[in-house]
Amino acid sequence: MSLEANVRLTLGALDLDIELSVDEAEVVALLGPNGAGKTTLLRAVAGLVPLTSGYVKLDGRVLEDAASGKYVPTERRSIGVVFQDYLLFPHLSVLANVAFGMRSRGMPSHEAAEKAAQWLDRVGLSAYVQDKPDALSGGQRQRVALARALAPDPRLLLLDEPLAALDVTTRAEVRRDLKRHLTTFPGLRLVVTHDPLEAAMLADRLVVMENGRLVQTGTPAEVTERPRSQYVADLVGVNLLRGQADHGSVRISDDSVIAAAAAESGDVFAVIHPRAVALHLRRPEGSPRNAWPGRVSGVEMLGGRVRVRVEGDVPLVAEVTPAAISDMQVAEGGEVWVSFKSTDVGVYPA
Amino acid sequence: MRRERVPIAVGILAASGAAFFILPLLGLIVRSPWGDAIKALTAPDTVEALKLSLVASLSATVIALVFGVPLAWVFARVEFRGRNLLRALTTLPMVLPPVVGGIALLLAFGRRGLVGSWLDSTFGITLPFTTAGVVMAETFVAMPFLIITVEAGLRSMDRRYEEAARTLGAKRWTVFTRVTLPLIGPSLFAGAVLCWARALGEFGATITFAGNFPGVTQTMPLAVYLLLGTDHEASYILSLVLLVISLGVLVALRHRWLGSA
Amino acid sequence: MRLRVLSLLVSPAFLAACGSGGTIQGSNLSDYASVFAAASLTDSFKALGSAFQTAHPGITVQFNFAGTPTLVTQIEQGAAADVFASADTTNMDKLKADGFTSANSQVFAHNKLEIVVGAGNPKHITGLADLAKPGVIYITEAATVPAGKYALQSLASAGVKVTPKSLETDVKSVVSKIELGEADAGIVYVTDVKAAGSTVAGVPIPDSVNVIATYPIVAIKGTPNLDVADTFIAYVLSADGQAMLQSFGFLPAS
Incomplete structure (x- = not known):
C-alpha cells in the first residue's frame, strides 16, 4: 500500500516534473532549496493544485489522472496536512480546531469533542482546550496543527516545513515529539523541508528536488555519502566534482585531471572532504599528484575549524585549524597551493 | 508614540476640511429648540416614522445580507465574462441620484413596470405605497455598501484557511459557513452596519418609489423633509436624532472593528 | 507649494464662490432678478419669463421652482430671492410676518x-x-x-x-x-x-x-434688484401676462 504520484505542472516560474512514491514502511522527506517545488508537489498530492499531466494514486486508487480527467476533490481525499504556518482557524478554540476534521466527516459533535480532547492530551495540551490558537506559543500551535491533521485518521499525512516557523530552542523539542508521532502513525508519511538536519532526523528516505526535478533519492546516509548535486554537496559540506573516470584518474576539465584510487570508469562524481584537502604556501614537496595553485576567495570560521575556499583549475574548499591559518597568514586574495591524496577521493557513477 | 509634525499648509487645509463637516452639525445643535425636544420626539407622527425607519432599515439590512454576501462571494471568487460590468451595475446605486434609483425601481417593480405588472396581474401584489416598497428602495440604495465591503473582506482574507478546511474534509458549504464567514466577520459586520446606516438615511428613492404616508411609507428622513415646511424646529430635532444615530454607529464601528488609533 | 495653496484660498474666484449665497447672480445687478415660484407655476412662469425677456431686452430672469413651503424656508435661510410667487396666502402671510417682504403682496392669479x-x-x-x-x-x-x-x-x-x-x-x-x-x-x-x-x-x-387657490406675488425686502423685481411683477399683472397665465389654465386675478 503506497502513494504513487507522477506530477507535471507549471505554476508561474516553476516547472514541476517529478515522480514520487511513498511506502508504508518509510518516512519520506522532500528536501530542496526554496523554490524547488516541494510545497507545490505536496499541494498537488493534496489536490489543491491541478496537474497538467500525470496522476496521483493512493493505495492503488486514482485520486487524480490528468489523462482521464478524473479528480477526487481535496475534501474527499483521506489526507491530513500540517501547513508551514499551521493555519489554525483563529476563530475556533483549540478543541474545535482539532475536532474540525472529524465534524466535517460527519462525526457527532460530542464524540468528535471527546476524541479531540484525547488527541490534545496526547500532545500535552489538555490545559489549553478552550483557548484560541493565538493564545498559544509557536510550539504549542505546531502540536495543535499535528493533532488536527492526525485526529480524523487520515491514510496519508503531509507535513509542509513543520518546524520552520519555530525558534531554534523549541525546534529540538518539537522535532523529537514529531519524530515520535511520525513513527507511531500507521499510514503514509511525507515531510517537506529545506533543512537537511531535520530531513535526516525525521525521515528514512530523502527525495532531493531542485528546480522542479528529482536530483537524488536514498537514505540520509546514502545521500550524504554520495551527493549527486552541488546543492546536496553544499548542504553536507563536501567538495563535489564531476568528470570522466579512467583507471585511477578523473578528468574534470580539459586542463585538470585528478588521481583517484578507484576502479570506476565513465561519467562519475568525485567527492573530497574538505578536511582531506591540505593548504601550502609553496608547491608541496614530494610533488603529490593532486596539487594545484590557486587564489583564496573566502575564509570562514565553522565550529572551531576554518573553511578556506580556493579558486583555481579545480575549485576546492579546505578545512584547516585556526592555528594553521595564522601560521600561514592566509587571507582573501592570497596565493596558495592545495593538495589531497588520491585515497581521499570517493568516486561513484554519475 | 511620537507625534508627526504637520506641515502648515496641510494643517490649514485639513482643519478647513474638518470644519466643513463640523459646522453643519453645530448649526443643527445651536438652532435646535432644546426645550421642545421631548415634545417633538414624542409626537405620534415622529414615533411612527422612527419605528417605521427602524423596521424598514433593519429589514433592508437582512435582505442585503441574504443576497449581498453570495453576490460579493461570486465577485471575489468566480471569474466570468462581464464580471466587472455586473459589479459596476450592483454598485451603481452608490453614485446614482437616489431619485433616479426610485424612478428605475418604479419602471421595474411599479404597477406598470417590467416585473411589477406581472406581480400585479398574477399575485395582485403592488409594491409602491407599501412598507415593502420602502424596504426595497432602501435595499436598492444600501446593499452596494455591503457588497463592496464584503467583497473587499473576501479578497483580503487568507484563502489557505479554506484549503486547510478542505484537507480536513469540509465540503464547500461547510467551508463557507464555518471558515469563510467567520474569518470575514469584521468586514461582514462593518458592511452590514454601513448598509443599515445608509438605509436609515434613505430619502430620494423611498419618496419616489414608495411615496409618503405616515405609518406606512413615511420614514424619518421623509418626516424631516415635510416638517421643514411647517415646523422648522421639530425638523432640526429629528435631523439631530438621525445624525446622532449615524454618528454613534460610525464611531462604534471604528472602535470595534476597524481598530482605533 | 505653500504659497500657491494660500493664493488659491484668497483668489477672487474662491471668494466669489463663498459670497454668492447659493444662487446664481448676474454681474450687473440692475438687469437681473431671481424669481422663487411655486411648483404649480413651473410651465406658465417659464413661458412668461421668455415673453418678459423679449419685452425687456437685456434683462434676465432666473427661476427657482419648488413646493411653496420649501421656498419660504429657503428665503428665510438667506437664499438670494428677489421675487416670491406663492401658491397660497398662508405661506405669503408667514413670510410677511417674518419681515421678508418689501411691500404688500398682490394677487396675480387664481x-x-x-x-x-x-x-x-x-x-x-x-x-x-x-x-x-x-x-x-x-x-x-x-x-x-x-x-x-x-x-x-x-x-x-x-x-x-x-x-x-x-x-x-x-x-x-x-x-x-x-x-x-x-x-x-x-x-x-x-x-x-x-x-x-x-x-x-x-x-x-x-x-x-x-x-x-389664490396666488400672491411680492418683491423680497432689501433686494438690490428691486427695480427689476417690480418690473417683472408689473408684467405678470399686465394684460399680456394675464393672457399668458390664462392660456395655461389659470383663472384671472380679479
Whole structure:
C-alpha cells in the first residue's frame, strides 16, 4: 500500500516534473532549496493544485489522472496536512480546531469533542482546550496543527516545513515529539523541508528536488555519502566534482585531471572532504599528484575549524585549524597551493 | 508614540476640511429648540416614522445580507465574462441620484413596470405605497455598501484557511459557513452596519418609489423633509436624532472593528 | 507649494464662490432678478419669463421652482430671492410676518382643483366620491403643501372620506405617479392637468365643493434688484401676462 504520484505542472516560474512514491514502511522527506517545488508537489498530492499531466494514486486508487480527467476533490481525499504556518482557524478554540476534521466527516459533535480532547492530551495540551490558537506559543500551535491533521485518521499525512516557523530552542523539542508521532502513525508519511538536519532526523528516505526535478533519492546516509548535486554537496559540506573516470584518474576539465584510487570508469562524481584537502604556501614537496595553485576567495570560521575556499583549475574548499591559518597568514586574495591524496577521493557513477 | 509634525499648509487645509463637516452639525445643535425636544420626539407622527425607519432599515439590512454576501462571494471568487460590468451595475446605486434609483425601481417593480405588472396581474401584489416598497428602495440604495465591503473582506482574507478546511474534509458549504464567514466577520459586520446606516438615511428613492404616508411609507428622513415646511424646529430635532444615530454607529464601528488609533 | 495653496484660498474666484449665497447672480445687478415660484407655476412662469425677456431686452430672469413651503424656508435661510410667487396666502402671510417682504403682496392669479386620472380614465372616475371606491389608488399632496390643504377642504365639503396611499411633496410628483400608472387618481390644480397634456386626463370638481387657490406675488425686502423685481411683477399683472397665465389654465386675478 503506497502513494504513487507522477506530477507535471507549471505554476508561474516553476516547472514541476517529478515522480514520487511513498511506502508504508518509510518516512519520506522532500528536501530542496526554496523554490524547488516541494510545497507545490505536496499541494498537488493534496489536490489543491491541478496537474497538467500525470496522476496521483493512493493505495492503488486514482485520486487524480490528468489523462482521464478524473479528480477526487481535496475534501474527499483521506489526507491530513500540517501547513508551514499551521493555519489554525483563529476563530475556533483549540478543541474545535482539532475536532474540525472529524465534524466535517460527519462525526457527532460530542464524540468528535471527546476524541479531540484525547488527541490534545496526547500532545500535552489538555490545559489549553478552550483557548484560541493565538493564545498559544509557536510550539504549542505546531502540536495543535499535528493533532488536527492526525485526529480524523487520515491514510496519508503531509507535513509542509513543520518546524520552520519555530525558534531554534523549541525546534529540538518539537522535532523529537514529531519524530515520535511520525513513527507511531500507521499510514503514509511525507515531510517537506529545506533543512537537511531535520530531513535526516525525521525521515528514512530523502527525495532531493531542485528546480522542479528529482536530483537524488536514498537514505540520509546514502545521500550524504554520495551527493549527486552541488546543492546536496553544499548542504553536507563536501567538495563535489564531476568528470570522466579512467583507471585511477578523473578528468574534470580539459586542463585538470585528478588521481583517484578507484576502479570506476565513465561519467562519475568525485567527492573530497574538505578536511582531506591540505593548504601550502609553496608547491608541496614530494610533488603529490593532486596539487594545484590557486587564489583564496573566502575564509570562514565553522565550529572551531576554518573553511578556506580556493579558486583555481579545480575549485576546492579546505578545512584547516585556526592555528594553521595564522601560521600561514592566509587571507582573501592570497596565493596558495592545495593538495589531497588520491585515497581521499570517493568516486561513484554519475 | 511620537507625534508627526504637520506641515502648515496641510494643517490649514485639513482643519478647513474638518470644519466643513463640523459646522453643519453645530448649526443643527445651536438652532435646535432644546426645550421642545421631548415634545417633538414624542409626537405620534415622529414615533411612527422612527419605528417605521427602524423596521424598514433593519429589514433592508437582512435582505442585503441574504443576497449581498453570495453576490460579493461570486465577485471575489468566480471569474466570468462581464464580471466587472455586473459589479459596476450592483454598485451603481452608490453614485446614482437616489431619485433616479426610485424612478428605475418604479419602471421595474411599479404597477406598470417590467416585473411589477406581472406581480400585479398574477399575485395582485403592488409594491409602491407599501412598507415593502420602502424596504426595497432602501435595499436598492444600501446593499452596494455591503457588497463592496464584503467583497473587499473576501479578497483580503487568507484563502489557505479554506484549503486547510478542505484537507480536513469540509465540503464547500461547510467551508463557507464555518471558515469563510467567520474569518470575514469584521468586514461582514462593518458592511452590514454601513448598509443599515445608509438605509436609515434613505430619502430620494423611498419618496419616489414608495411615496409618503405616515405609518406606512413615511420614514424619518421623509418626516424631516415635510416638517421643514411647517415646523422648522421639530425638523432640526429629528435631523439631530438621525445624525446622532449615524454618528454613534460610525464611531462604534471604528472602535470595534476597524481598530482605533 | 505653500504659497500657491494660500493664493488659491484668497483668489477672487474662491471668494466669489463663498459670497454668492447659493444662487446664481448676474454681474450687473440692475438687469437681473431671481424669481422663487411655486411648483404649480413651473410651465406658465417659464413661458412668461421668455415673453418678459423679449419685452425687456437685456434683462434676465432666473427661476427657482419648488413646493411653496420649501421656498419660504429657503428665503428665510438667506437664499438670494428677489421675487416670491406663492401658491397660497398662508405661506405669503408667514413670510410677511417674518419681515421678508418689501411691500404688500398682490394677487396675480387664481387656480382651482381638478381630479387627475390616467389617460382615458381607466377607473371611470366621475367625481370626488369615486376616489373612495375600492380598488382606486388615490394620492394627494401633504397638507403642508397648499394643494394638499385645498384637497382636504374640497373632500370635506363634498363629504367624501378617503385615505390616500401617499402624501406627495408637490403637485408635480402626484401627476408623474398618475402618468406612470402607480396611482389611479389624485387631486391637483387644473393647470397641472392641462400642462401634462394627453398623458393624463382631468375630471372636473364642481365649483360648489371646489377650492379657489389664490396666488400672491411680492418683491423680497432689501433686494438690490428691486427695480427689476417690480418690473417683472408689473408684467405678470399686465394684460399680456394675464393672457399668458390664462392660456395655461389659470383663472384671472380679479
